[in-house]
Amino acid sequence: MAEQRYFDDIDPGDEFDEQLVMETPKVLKYLGIPGSRLAGPNRFNDPEIAKRDGMPGMIVPGVMQLDLMSRVLNDFAGQEGRIGHMEVSFRRSVLHGDKLRALGLVTDTIPGDGEGTIRMDVFFENERGERPLQGTADVILPSRKD
Amino acid sequence: MTADQVPGLTYDESVIGKEVEVGSFTVTAEQIAAYCEAVGETSPLHTDPEAAAKGPYGALTAPPGLVHAVQLERGLDAKIQFPGVAFHAGERIESLAPLRVGDTVTAYNQVKEVYAKTGRTGSMVFEVRRTEYRNQDGTPVVATETSFVRREV
Numbered sequence: 001m002a003e004q005r006y007f008d009d010i011d012p013g014d015e016f017d018e019q020l021v022m023e024t025p026k027v028l029k030y031l032g033i034p035g036s037r038l039a040g041p042n043r044f045n046d047p048e049i050a051k052r053d054g055m056p057g058m059i060v061p062g063v064m065q066l067d068l069m070s071r072v073l074n075d076f077a078g079q080e081g082r083i084g085h086m087e088v089s090f091r092r093s094v095l096h097g098d099k100l101r102a103l104g105l106v107t108d109t110i111p112g113d114g115e116g117t118i119r120m121d122v123f124f125e126n127e128r129g130e131r132p133l134q135g136t137a138d139v140i141l142p143s144r145k146d
Numbered sequence: 147m148t149a150d151q152v153p154g155l156t157y158d159e160s161v162i163g164k165e166v167e168v169g170s171f172t173v174t175a176e177q178i179a180a181y182c183e184a185v186g187e188t189s190p191l192h193t194d195p196e197a198a199a200k201g202p203y204g205a206l207t208a209p210p211g212l213v214h215a216v217q218l219e220r221g222l223d224a225k226i227q228f229p230g231v232a233f234h235a236g237e238r239i240e241s242l243a244p245l246r247v248g249d250t251v252t253a254y255n256q257v258k259e260v261y262a263k264t265g266r267t268g269s270m271v272f273e274v275r276r277t278e279y280r281n282q283d284g285t286p287v288v289a290t291e292t293s294f295v296r297r298e299v
């Protein structure tokens with residue numbers, strides 16, 4: 001994990017990003033989490049079903065995209081921070097093999113008692129310049145103890 | 147059944163806002179490990195029991211997104227009649243309290259709303275379902291909202 005960030009050090013306009021590759025083994029691993037609701041043949045692991053549903057290939061589940069963005073934000077928050085909430089919309093399909101840039105753009109900082117809320121826009125950008133995932137998130141960071 | 151302003155759309159308005167239990171599960175270390183490996187999560191709070199025990203929650207906790215991986219019943223059916231394939235349009239997740247190993251979590255689902263939008267490319271119908279996950283003490287730990295869209299073909 002990266003070193004701890006603090007609310008006091010973040011300003012509107014700050015950005016952070018991370019590169020992600022949607023490799024098929026990673027997607028299959030996600031689908032195989034014990035007790036998964038996404039187990040069994042579907043548009044996420046079967047090219048024929050994906051084609052039948054009008055997709056150019058197997059796609060990455062929306063919830064996995066959200067969970068990957070959550071993980072990126074969790075890294076940003078560090079052990080003393082946390083994600084308050086996140087809300088995203090899925091604008092385009094993400095295909096197996098897609099290379100994505102996960103981005104967060106700080107839009108507001110709201111101080112609190114011993115901690116503060118970092119409000120941000122979040123999105124994925126693919127190699128075609130499209131943004132298949134877009135949304136907003138609140139991350140709670142600790143304040144520096146002076 | 148009710149008909150909205152979009153031709154061809156009907157749905158069962160009586161289910162809107164009615165919460166039903168859709169299943170329960172016990173959080174296991176195995177599930178957490180598999181989830182963390184799949185999404186690349188490395189936080190000791192979720193991956194290292196000893197470090198987590200010394201952390202703010204005193205025990206290994208699950209990332210809230212773990213609830214996405216759990217098999218549940220679907221809940222009430224709004225019986226939406228509208229042509230086209232349904233797609234996952236959006237998702238909201240809110241972390242309300244720590245989700246600890248050994249917690250027994252029960253999920254409650256409702257159809258929050260059904261609404262239509264008409265744009266340049268035609269009409270779309272959205273169904274928003276809210277699920278609240280509560281632990282064995284009845285404390286809400288995670289809430290999600292899932293939007294599905296049906297687009298005219």
